[in-house]
Amino acid sequence: MSNKDLNKAIENLFNTTLEVMESGKEEIKSMVIDLKDDYARKVMELSDIQQKLLLTIEEVDTLAIEEKRSRKRLAEVSNDFKRFNEADIKDAYEYTHSLRSRLEIKRQEERLYIKRRQELELGLKKMLHNIDKGEKTIDKLAKIAEYIEGNKKDFNETIEDINKMQMFGIKVIEAQEEERKRISRDxxxxxxxxxxxxxxxxxYCEKVIDKDMEDAKSEIRELKKDVKVTLNNIRKIIYDLRPMSLDDLGLIPTIEKYIEGFKADSDLNIQLQYSEGIEGLNSGIETAIYRVVQEALNNIKKHANAKNVSIDFSLMENAKKNIFIKIEDDGVGFSETHYKEKAESKSCGFGIIGMKERIEVLEGKFSLDSRENMGTVIKISIPVIEEGRLN
Known part of the structure; x- marks a missing residue:
């Protein structure tokens, strides 16, 4: 895609984004208006409920006083058979019972009004929150739209960097998933x-310990061996995640230790050379360098069919201090076409491309020179940043 087509595509993207944002803003405005209308109705309902509640409370108080008097009257009539006959007692009882029923009904109405008032107050509070949230969202969308409108050129200029970062992010995610799969499998x-x-x-020991002590002891000895093997395997998995020796010993001793273990599992003759002063680097840089060396050796072991590998670390003083790394093998190498095919392939994993991107993230430079049957040379330079100064 040409720059002209790319800019046009970006322009269309911005316009579409602005239209979607404007449409979303209008929808939110409509929702806020509906909420305000509903809020006004709820306020009126709350006012009505409040008035009804006050009237009901007055009626309850009046009925309570009247009911108390009627009970007193009923007790008086019921205890004075000389002055009051059976009809008087019946009338007093029925009146008291009627008052009690009316009082209970009014009290139930009072409880319902109180409950409804609480529901309305809570609902109104939530509505106010949503109205405020909606209005703030509208303001934010307006500011974002204004920002996008005024910065289209800046976005056009940085689109290539965004694409690079996106691809790198995909590679990182793929590498993380592969690492998780490997850890899970391990x-x-x-x-x-x-x-x-x-x-x-x-x-088994629990079952035989009381029957055959010697068998149990033999089994426990084997059990201890199994536990030792398991412990070593766990330590290896932990070491592969991040060698603790990077923190304890530093970069060069950790790489030396890794090379010794790597040589034991391969037929490669690996020579490590380094100059003085390669120490105290930022932990992020040390980890990146360690992973690059690790990946390079694994690639050589799997694909190069090499016999000899040399790894050289040196410091270079230019405008600023740089650490220089050279990894060279005498393997079968590969052509530039093959390298490009691997780089463009989705199945190439995190290998060479991943090493390159790791270094570029640290503002370093990565180059690879390889020819068929003439081996491969990887050259890396990274600006030296002391521990604690990497942002």
Missing amino acids: IHDGPAQDLANVMLRAE
Whole structure:
């Protein structure tokens, strides 16, 4: 896509975004208006409920006084058979009962009014919150639209960087998912299986310890071996996540330790050289360098069919201090066409492209020179940032 087409596409994108935002703003305005209308109706209903509640409270108070008098009258009539006959008692009882019924009805009305008043007050409070939230959202959308409208050129100029960051983000996510899968697989195939075996051996020991002590002791010895193996496997998984020696020993000793272990699992002859002063780097830089060396060696082991590898660390003093890394092998190498195909392939993983992007994030430079049957050379330079100064 040409720059002209790209700018036009961006212009259309901005216009569409602004239209969507304007449409959303109008919808929110309509919702706020409806909320305000509903709020006004609820306020009127609350006022009506409040008036009815006050009248009902007065009626309840009046009925309560009257009911108390009627009960007193009923007691008086019921205890004076000389002055009052059966008809008088019946009338007094029925009147008292009628008052009680009316009082209970009014009290029920009072409770219902109070409940409704509470519901309305709570609803009105929520409506005010939503109205305020809606109006603030409208203001924010207006400001965002104004900002977008006034900064289209800036967006056009940075679109390429955004695309790069997006692709890098995808690569990072893919790498994270692959790492999670690897960790899950390592735990499932390693410590999880080992611990299941430990459980079975422990249960067996429980069964035979009272019957055959020697067998139980033998089983416990084997159990200790299993636990030791499991512990070593867990330590290896932890080390692969982030070598603690980076914090304890520093970059070069950690890489030396990794190379020794790597040589034990491969036929590669790996030579490490470094100059003095490569220490005290920012932890983020140290981790990136360690991962790049790790990835480079794994690529060489899997694909290069090499016999010898040299890794060289040095410091360069230019306008500012840089650490320079050179990783060279004598393997089969590959053509530039093959490299481009791998770079454009979605299946290339985090390998070479990932190494390059790791370095570029640190404002460093990454180059790769390879020819068929002539090996591969990776050159890296990174600005030196002391620990605690990387933003």
